[in-house]
Amino acid sequence: xxxxxxxxxxxxxxxxxxxxxxxxxxxxxxxxxxxxxxxxxxxxxxxxxxxxxxxxxxxxxxxxxxxxxxxxxxxxxxxxxxxxxxxxxxxxxxxxxxxxxxxxxxxxxx
Amino acid sequence: xxxxxxxxxxxxxxxxxxxxxxxxxxxxxxxxxxxxxxxxxxxxxxxxxxxxxxxxxxxxxxxxxxxxxxxxxxxxxxxxxxxxxxxxxxxxxxxxxxxxxxxxxxxxxxxx
Numbered sequence: 001x002x003x004x005x006x007x008x009x010x011x012x013x014x015x016x017x018x019x020x021x022x023x024x025x026x027x028x029x030x031x032x033x034x035x036x037x038x039x040x041x042x043x044x045x046x047x048x049x050x051x052x053x054x055x056x057x058x059x060x061x062x063x064x065x066x067x068x069x070x071x072x073x074x075x076x077x078x079x080x081x082x083x084x085x086x087x088x089x090x091x092x093x094x095x096x097x098x099x100x101x102x103x104x105x106x107x108x109x110x
Numbered sequence: 111x112x113x114x115x116x117x118x119x120x121x122x123x124x125x126x127x128x129x130x131x132x133x134x135x136x137x138x139x140x141x142x143x144x145x146x147x148x149x150x151x152x153x154x155x156x157x158x159x160x161x162x163x164x165x166x167x168x169x170x171x172x173x174x175x176x177x178x179x180x181x182x183x184x185x186x187x188x189x190x191x192x193x194x195x196x197x198x199x200x201x202x203x204x205x206x207x208x209x210x211x212x213x214x215x216x217x218x219x220x221x222x
Contacts, residue, residue, distance in 0.1 A: 032209055043200055043213035044153065085151065095166055096141065096204060098211065100153040 001026055006088050006101035014109055017078045021104045023071040023088030030099075032091035033064050035073050037084045038103065044087055047073075078108045113137050114214040116201050122220045123191055131186045131217045133201030140206040141165075142184040144176060147198040147216070159184050160206070191221045 006023045013019050025033075033050040048055065050062040050071055061074040071088055088101035114135045123129055135142060143166075144156040158166035159178040173189045184201060201214040 034209070041216075043215050044211075045213070046210050049209065087153070091209065095158065096209070097155050097158065097166055099155075102150060102152045 002102075003027060003099045004088055004090050004101035006104050008102060008104060010105035010107050012107045012109060013078055015078055015080060017108075018074065018076050019078055019106060020075075021073045021086055021088070021106075023073075023101055025069050025071070025088075025090045025099075027090070027092060028066075028069060030069075030090045030092055033071050034089040034091075034098075035060075035062055035071075036087040036089050036100070038087055039084045044100075047086070075106075078106075080108050080110065082106060083108045112215075114201055114203055114212050116199075116214040116217050118217060119215065120218050120220075122222060125191055125193060125221055127191050128187070128189045129191060129219070130188070131199055131201075131219070133184045133186070133214055135182055135201075135203040135212070135214075137203055137205070137212060138182075139203035139212070140181060141204045142178065142181070143202040143204070143211070144184065144186050145200045145202060145213075147200060149197070153200070157184075157186075188219075193221050195219060196221045 035047040036044040037047045038044040050064045054063045059076045063072045085103040085105045087103045090099045141160045143158045147153045157176040162178045175187045178184045198216045200216045202211045
């Protein structure tokens, strides 16, 4: 079983749609959680950290359920510029090693 | 002014050759990493150095050898390149005590 699992997509949505991505992780000792964004042929960039209480950054909302080992990302009012691959990422331990999911591809169409 | 820079951006080489990828960060970060992203887009950690000291060494063939001459540089040397080494290699850095990584733009290695 992969340590971090995501639906690969692609999710193909019209502009203005709301889209949700899910992710599960296998190690209950995981310490920190993130969503990264990766554009085609570019490096990953941190989108947001994910906290147990849930957190929001503009149109983006992230949720963490430690009991279910489940992380989500909700994007409201999708823009064309949101088209990218969204990577679910978990930090395992004090070494700050990041474990990446394989990513969920989002395509926002006009 | 690039924060984490890798050279070269593209590298095409024949099987059996030895090659190096260089990485430099000007952020003053203490820890640097090498990650590999394969054709399925899966990013996996290879190595990590903290202040020139190796702290993470994943299950990577010993043909791969990292070298950190100082905390701002982490180079990756690969001996006897194989077809399966074709991938994008990302360097990253992080300041101690903070979660956020800064990635370089990647080196696309193609072994023919």
